[in-house]
Each structure stands twice: as structure tokens, then as C-alpha cells.
Amino acid sequence: MTERIKIVIAGPRGRMGQEAVKLVENTENFQLVAVVDRQHNGMKLADILETTQSQAKVYTDMEDCFQNEQADVLIDLTTPETGYVHTKTALTYGVRPVVGTTGFSKEELQELRNLAEEKELGCIIAPNFAIGAILMMKFSQMAAKYFPDTEIIEMHHDQKLDAPSGTAVKTAEMIKENRAHHQQGHEDEKETLQGARGADYDGMRIHSVRLPGLVAHQQVLFGAEGQTLTLRHDSFNRASFMSGVKISVETIMSLDSLVYGLEHILV
Numbered sequence: 370m371t372e373r374i375k376i377v378i379a380g381p382r383g384r385m386g387q388e389a390v391k392l393v394e395n396t397e398n399f400q401l402v403a404v405v406d407r408q409h410n411g412m413k414l415a416d417i418l419e420t421t422q423s424q425a426k427v428y429t430d431m432e433d434c435f436q437n438e439q440a441d442v443l444i445d446l447t448t449p450e451t452g453y454v455h456t457k458t459a460l461t462y463g464v465r466p467v468v469g470t471t472g473f474s475k476e477e478l479q480e481l482r483n484l485a486e487e488k489e490l491g492c493i494i495a496p497n498f499a500i501g502a503i504l505m506m507k508f509s510q511m512a513a514k515y516f517p518d519t520e521i522i523e524m525h526h527d528q529k530l531d532a533p534s535g536t537a538v539k540t541a542e543m544i545k546e547n548r549a550h551h552q553q554g555h556e557d558e559k560e561t562l563q564g565a566r567g568a569d570y571d572g573m574r575i576h577s578v579r580l581p582g583l584v585a586h587q588q589v590l591f592g593a594e595g596q597t598l599t600l601r602h603d604s605f606n607r608a609s610f611m612s613g614v615k616i617s618v619e620t621i622m623s624l625d626s627l628v629y630g631l632e633h634i635l636v
């Protein structure tokens with residue numbers, strides 16, 4: 370029998386974290402060895418999460434966790450500040466991070482990239498684990514060559530902390546690689562209400578909508594003479610992200626550097 374991949378989940382009570390617990394429990398070659406929560410140090414996961422019988426121990430301190438548990442992979446689904454510290458700590462302890470937490474700065478990403486390289490450890494940071502969203506980004510990149518005028522509208526639930534979404538930023542970065550740079554809109558355009566034209570990324574615009582009832586949705590609109598093209602992806606629940614988490618955990622064991630974006634590991 371092949372050895373199971375030993376996993377720690379950070380943020381297990383969160384909406385994504387709960388789905389990740391189910392994924393790990395329902396995947397034959399995955400083993401949940403511990404969780405890192407903000408509270409409940411020393412308790413068992415089953416004591417704090419009624420959807421599981423797991424006896425995995427709860428830690429509030431990640432270093433404490435890695436000093437006491439043998440882990441191969443950390444799945445982090447917390448908040449930007451915490452996720453960054455967790456990812457650094459995991460790499461320092463030789464544990465490979467699969468990070469769904471969004472909102473890291475460019476400098477933070479570079480620092481994590483350097484650390485992963487120095488440690489020769491795989492690290493996957495994916496702003497979006499939904500396979501359909503990855504395809505939307507790839508199709509957008511293709512379209513940008515022929516439709517250089519584009520605006521991104523991302524729509525999320527109103528509890529999301531970062532804006533624009535990591536997916537929107539990643540989409541813009543991929544579009545930029547294929548799009549002739551120019552400033553969109555009228556050269557004399559003025560906002561009579563600040564923010565009306567959205568955020569400016571390399572001359573294209575990103576708009577962030579936050580409403581209760583939404584999960585994670587994005588449209589990429591392309592406009593050209595006499596035609597528009599709209600690409601849209603919707604995640605209706607957080608289970609939609611778990612196939613990407615599973616692929617990441619399986620792939621990370623054979624990586625020795627940081628990969629930013631699931632599109633780089635989907636073949």
C-alpha cells in the first residue's frame with residue numbers, strides 16, 4: 370500500500386476549511402493529522418466541528434503543531450495575514466503548503482517563492498481552485514490577443530476581505546501577457562463619483578461587487594468594433610473548489626519550487 374499523504378488544515382471551521390476536512394477524510398490516500406485553529410488548543414477536531422468524527426488534534430500555534438506532528442502538506446484556508454505567516458512557517462519546517470488563502474502582496478509572494486526555492490520544496494498558491502475558473506482565465510488570455518479592450522467584473526459574498534479578488538488579479542496578469550498595452554476608455558474621461566471606473570490594471574479595469582447571496586463569480590468582457598465577447602464562470606458553492614485542492618495536494622509532493630496558479634499544474 371502506498372503511504373498516505375499526511376495533511377494539516379489551517380482554518381478548519383471556515384467555510385472552505387470545512388470542505389477541505391471532508392475532502393481529506395473522503396480521499397483514500399490522504400490522512401488528516403492535525404488542524405490549526407484560532408481557538409480550542411489541545412481539543413480534538415470532532416469537539417469543535419460537528420460534521421466530523423476526526424480525532425485530529427487542534428493547535429493554535431503552527432510551530433507547536435509542526436514540532437509535534439509529522440506532516441507532509443499544509444492546506445491553508447484562513448486570512449491573508451495569517452496565511453502568509455502559516456505558509457512561511459510550513460516551508461521553514463519542511464512542510465509543503467497548498468494555499469487557497471488569497472490577498473498576498475507581490476512582495477510576500479516573492480519572499481515565499483525565494484524561501485520555497487531555498488528549501489527546494491513545493492508550494493502551490495492558487496487564487497482559485499475551481500477548474501472552470503482556470504479555463505475562464507486561459508480563454509481570456511487567448512481572447513486578449515484579438516480583443517485588447519477588456520474589463521473584468523468579479524462578484525463575491527460580502528464577507529470577503531480582499532478586493533479585487535485574487536482570481537481577477539490573476540486573470541488580468543494573464544491577459545496582460547497577450548494584450549497590446551494601452552489605456553482604455555476616453556483619454557478625457559473623468560469620474561464624477563470616485564471609483565466609478567474601477568481599479569486600473571495596465572490600462573484595463575477591474576470592478577469588485579460584494580453582495581450577500583453570492584459565492585464566487587467572474588465575467589470577463591471584451592469589446593471590439595460591432596461585437597462583444599463575454600466569458601463567465603460561477604462557483605455556486607465551496608465544494609466547487611475541492612477538485613483543485615485535491616489535484617494540488619497530489620501534485621505538490623513532486624514539486625521543488627513555488628507555483629502560483631492552478632493553471633500551471635493542470636495538464
Ligand code: NAP
Binds near residue numbers: 379384407446447496
Ligand atoms: P471563512 O469562512 O471566514 O474562514 C476563515 C477561517 O480562518 C475562519 O475559521 C477563521 O477563524 C480562520 N482563521 C483566521 N485566522 C486564523 C488563525 N490565525 N489561525 C487559524 N485559523 C484562522 O473564509 P472562507 O470563505 O473559508 O475563505 C478562507 C480563505 O480562502 C479566504 O482567504 C478566501 O479568500 C479564500 N478562498 C479561496 C478560494 C480558492 O479557490 N483559492 C475559494 C474561496 C475562498 P475564526 O472563525 O475564528 O475567525
